[in-house]
Structure formats: structure tokens, C-alpha cells
Amino acid sequence: MPRLSRDFFARDTLVVARELLGQRLVRVLDGQRLAGRIVEVEAYVGEEDQASHARFGATRRNAPMYGPAGHAYVYFIYGMHYCLNVVTEREGYPAAVLIRALEPLEGSEAMRVRRGSVPDVQLTSGPARLCQALGIDRQFDGADLCASDALLFMEKDTALLDDAVATGPRIGVRGDEIALAAPWRWYVREGREGKGRNGTRDTQHVTRNT
DNA sequence: GGATCGATCGGCT
DNA sequence: GCCGATCGATCCG
Numbered sequence: 490m491p492r493l494s495r496d497f498f499a500r501d502t503l504v505v506a507r508e509l510l511g512q513r514l515v516r517v518l519d520g521q522r523l524a525g526r527i528v529e530v531e532a533y534v535g536e537e538d539q540a541s542h543a544r545f546g547a548t549r550r551n552a553p554m555y556g557p558a559g560h561a562y563v564y565f566i567y568g569m570h571y572c573l574n575v576v577t578e579r580e581g582y583p584a585a586v587l588i589r590a591l592e593p594l595e596g597s598e599a600m601r602v603r604r605g606s607v608p609d610v611q612l613t614s615g616p617a618r619l620c621q622a623l624g625i626d627r628q629f630d631g632a633d634l635c636a637s638d639a640l641l642f643m644e645k646d647t648a649l650l651d652d653a654v655a656t657g658p659r660i661g662v663r664g665d666e667i668a669l670a671a672p673w674r675w676y677v678r679e680g681r682e683g684k685g686r687n688g689t690r691d692t693q694h695v696t697r698n699t
Numbered sequence: 700g701g702a703t704c705g706a707t708c709g710g711c712t
Numbered sequence: 713g714c715c716g717a718t719c720g721a722t723c724c725g
Binding site: 540542567570574587607615617618660661663 | 708
Binding site for chain 1: 718720
């Protein structure tokens, strides 16, 4: 499968986020492919977005968000977890798509080793879980996902019809009314795993704040 | 310099 | 359902 090009990422963040659903995230680890279908994402757009790490302007931490599209922004949070974003739009404008969940497609055995004994549904269903499963940490902060020798990249896979996609407010964000209300989370509707608390914390998830 | 809290997860109650 | 983990950025003094 062809890889997603820089031109793909250097577009409106909301469009990129929607179109990333169904594509494949690939991590080459110890010569082995660990990969999954992207099934949940969130968009963070500009300094005006009060939920974005860029809301206070550029810092050392969020610097990749201001860089060229197609690079990774990996941040460390809560003292334990890493989360992966792909930078979008033009250089100088801070925007990115947070990858929140994957459906494992390749190398799930290796993922399981990294994740410990958790139910399969929890292998990559969460922004920090998928980073642990694929071995994504600080070393990928700022990495170019479009480089020919990248060990982390995205491949064109399945385009999803709108019927298969749902949107809603972003999870766990703080900010102003606009940030709380913006339907900038996209996820694949639960097909078979049944609905409910498993997997991606899905459908209705009340944003906790005021 | 110190306190606070976060785009979270897993374990325990 | 709450709690702890314990880094980094921000804000306050």
C-alpha cells in the first residue's frame, strides 16, 4: 500500500482528521511491522483552540505543532503516558490530529507483549495504549512520518463511508465553550464488538468540566 | 522557587 | 467509581 504523502497532511485539519479514519498506522520495530487501522482521532486547530497545547503559544514541548505537516508530535503526559499526533496544515500554523485508537492488523502478538495481559480489545484502544503497544515514545517527537526511511508512517488503506463514521466533542478537554462544543472527534461506529464500555471509550462520554 | 493540573490508564475499593 | 502515578508547562509570589 502507498504511504500517505506530506500533501495529504498539509491540508485543513478537520479534513485530514476525517480522512485518516480507516488508514493504517505502521510502526517498524525490530524489523517487524506493527500496524493498525485508525478508528478514532481528534483535531486540534490553531492557538485559538483553547483545548490545544498551542493555546499559550509556542513552547519547546509543542514546537512540532508549528513545524511542517507530516511530522509527529509526541507528548508525555501524567508522568507516565505518551500520545501521538500528526502535524497538519502549513508550517508556522499549529495544528495536529491526535490518534486515539487503532484496530490491530499486524503484529498483535508483539503488541500484546508490550501491553501486558490486558483484554485484546484494550491493546490499542486509547491514545496512550496504542503508543505503548507500538513502542512510540519521545524518540518520535518531531519525526518525519513521510521520510522514506521512517520507522513510523501511515499507509493508504480503507476509505470509510460517512455511514460508518460518527463525530462528537473531544474527550477530556478543558477550554471555552467553543472548544468544549466543537465536534472535532471522529470515530468508527461500533460494528461488531458490541456497544458499551469496552474498546474505545465510545459514543456518549460526557466531557467532564464546566 | 513552588503549587497546580493536564488531549490518561490501570488497579483497587 | 476513585486514586495514584509523578513529567512538564503555566501561573503565582
